[in-house]
Amino acid sequence: MNEEFKEVAESYTLPEAIREAQRCLHCKVPGCKKGCPISNDIPDWISELAHGNFGNAIHIIHNRSNLPAVCGRVCAHERQCEGNCVLAKKGEAIHIGKLERFVADFDSEAGWSHENIPEKTRGRVAVIGSGPAGLTIAGDLARKGFDVEIFEMGVEPGGVLTFGIPEYRLPKEVVKREIRKIEKLGVKIHLRATVGPNLTIDQIFEKGFDAIFMGTGTSRPKTLPIEGGKHPGVRQAIWFLRRVSLYNSGMMTKEEVMVGDGDRIAVVGCGNTAMDAARSALRMGASEVTVIYHRDISRMAALRSEYDEAVAEGVKFLWNTNVVKVNGGEGLRLKSIVTETDGVQTEMPLDRLMLAVGSSPASRIVDSTEGIEVDDKGYVLTRETPYGMTTRKGVFAGGDVTKRPATVVHAMQDAKRVAESIEKYVDAIKLIEAIG
Numbered sequence: 001m002n003e004e005f006k007e008v009a010e011s012y013t014l015p016e017a018i019r020e021a022q023r024c025l026h027c028k029v030p031g032c033k034k035g036c037p038i039s040n041d042i043p044d045w046i047s048e049l050a051h052g053n054f055g056n057a058i059h060i061i062h063n064r065s066n067l068p069a070v071c072g073r074v075c076a077h078e079r080q081c082e083g084n085c086v087l088a089k090k091g092e093a094i095h096i097g098k099l100e101r102f103v104a105d106f107d108s109e110a111g112w113s114h115e116n117i118p119e120k121t122r123g124r125v126a127v128i129g130s131g132p133a134g135l136t137i138a139g140d141l142a143r144k145g146f147d148v149e150i151f152e153m154g155v156e157p158g159g160v161l162t163f164g165i166p167e168y169r170l171p172k173e174v175v176k177r178e179i180r181k182i183e184k185l186g187v188k189i190h191l192r193a194t195v196g197p198n199l200t201i202d203q204i205f206e207k208g209f210d211a212i213f214m215g216t217g218t219s220r221p222k223t224l225p226i227e228g229g230k231h232p233g234v235r236q237a238i239w240f241l242r243r244v245s246l247y248n249s250g251m252m253t254k255e256e257v258m259v260g261d262g263d264r265i266a267v268v269g270c271g272n273t274a275m276d277a278a279r280s281a282l283r284m285g286a287s288e289v290t291v292i293y294h295r296d297i298s299r300m301a302a303l304r305s306e307y308d309e310a311v312a313e314g315v316k317f318l319w320n321t322n323v324v325k326v327n328g329g330e331g332l333r334l335k336s337i338v339t340e341t342d343g344v345q346t347e348m349p350l351d352r353l354m355l356a357v358g359s360s361p362a363s364r365i366v367d368s369t370e371g372i373e374v375d376d377k378g379y380v381l382t383r384e385t386p387y388g389m390t391t392r393k394g395v396f397a398g399g400d401v402t403k404r405p406a407t408v409v410h411a412m413q414d415a416k417r418v419a420e421s422i423e424k425y426v427d428a429i430k431l432i433e434a435i436g
């Protein structure tokens with residue numbers, strides 16, 4: 001891993017973590033739990049931590065989350081648990097994210113927690129995609145006695161956790177550790193297993209699976225109709241982040257990442273992907289990085305903390321500004337772009353432009369399968385009852401593939417509901433089979 005991409009946020013030491021946990025008031029009606037999309041039993045595990053009972057603390061966390069080391073690092077704590085902590089009003093919210101990260105990391109390093117895994121007798125479930133939704137379904141169902149296999153098209157599991165979120169926010173080693181814990185529950189992961197025309201949903205059912213979950217996310221990035229925007233110097237931010245990730249794992253050279261020393265970069269969009277691309281470009285050696293957003297700061301989708309860190313690292317921001325033209329240069333480099341702010345056009349010399357304006361689901365599975373309907377934007381349609389079932393019986397979907405991309409924890413929240421639904425569905429069909 002390259003030095004520039006070392007994790008930014010510092011971890012607690014053991015005494016610091018215990019001191020912080022001891023500040024918790026153990027509220028009768030805890031706002032922190034209410035603010036957590038997956039209803040993590042925050043006061044309970046903080047109480048265990050305050051008494052030094054690390055094994056109990058991680059056990060309580062695992063009841064609600066398969067990815068605590070991830071959530072502890074990338075969740076929007078300021079808007080969720082910490083934002084709803086009773087002490088937040090005084091500006092002294094408990095640092096729940098940092099504590100969760102501490103407990104998860106401590107457990108991984110010490111290897112203390114041992115779970116009693118039930119025998120896999122309740123049925124077989126195939127999970128397509130190993131991002132946050134797929135891993136959550138797999139972990140939840142494996143803990144309940146289902147035989148789960150994940151089909152992942154990538155060379156490594158983790159989806160957006162591995163290839164979308166940069167190393168300095170979420171080290172890949174942390175993601176690998178979390179995935180290893182899920183594998184220890186008996187979940188099998190098949191890599192380079194692309195479900196689509198060559199491995200269809202029907203073929204997966206023929207292998208004897210009782211239900212299939214699609215957690216394939218949104219891998220098709222959106223473009224913008226900018227004059228000259230087809231020049232190869234205009235790239236998708238998620239394409240760049242994927243290359244940075246491969247560079248950090250030694251699978252790609254710096255030159256292949258195509259952002260290097262002295263480059264002038266602009267990123268269009270103002271969500272967390274834009275922040276990640278901007279901050280990663282600086283780490284790759286870019287001399288100037290500008291984020292361009294067509295609205296003002298109050299409308300940005302990025303976390304305030306991500307924005308603050310980007311500013312502190314030297315990223316510049318242009319608000320209420322559109323890119324109206326790209327002037328291409330030699331080879332893969334641009335000459336300049338033309339921006340427009342309040343009707344005034346300005347030419348900005350630039351080497352590369354990145355787009356981070358959202359993404360939508362790929363259609364590989366839907367196109368090769370009978371009966372899975374999507375809306376006009378390509379999002380898979382699902383039912384309320386059974387929750388998450390698509391228009392094809394036995395095929396469920398959840399996370400970003402069913403709605404506009406949200407956050408890691410919202411994908412997990414949705415997946416947890418779908419896991420309960422799959423559980424009931426498979427139990428029902430097994431009962432019907434038994435009655436015969």
Ligand code: SF4
Pocket residue numbers: 023024025026027030031032033042043084085086087094096
């Ligand atoms: Fe502790 Fe804050 Fe949750 Fe109250 S709201 S239980 S003080 S973390």
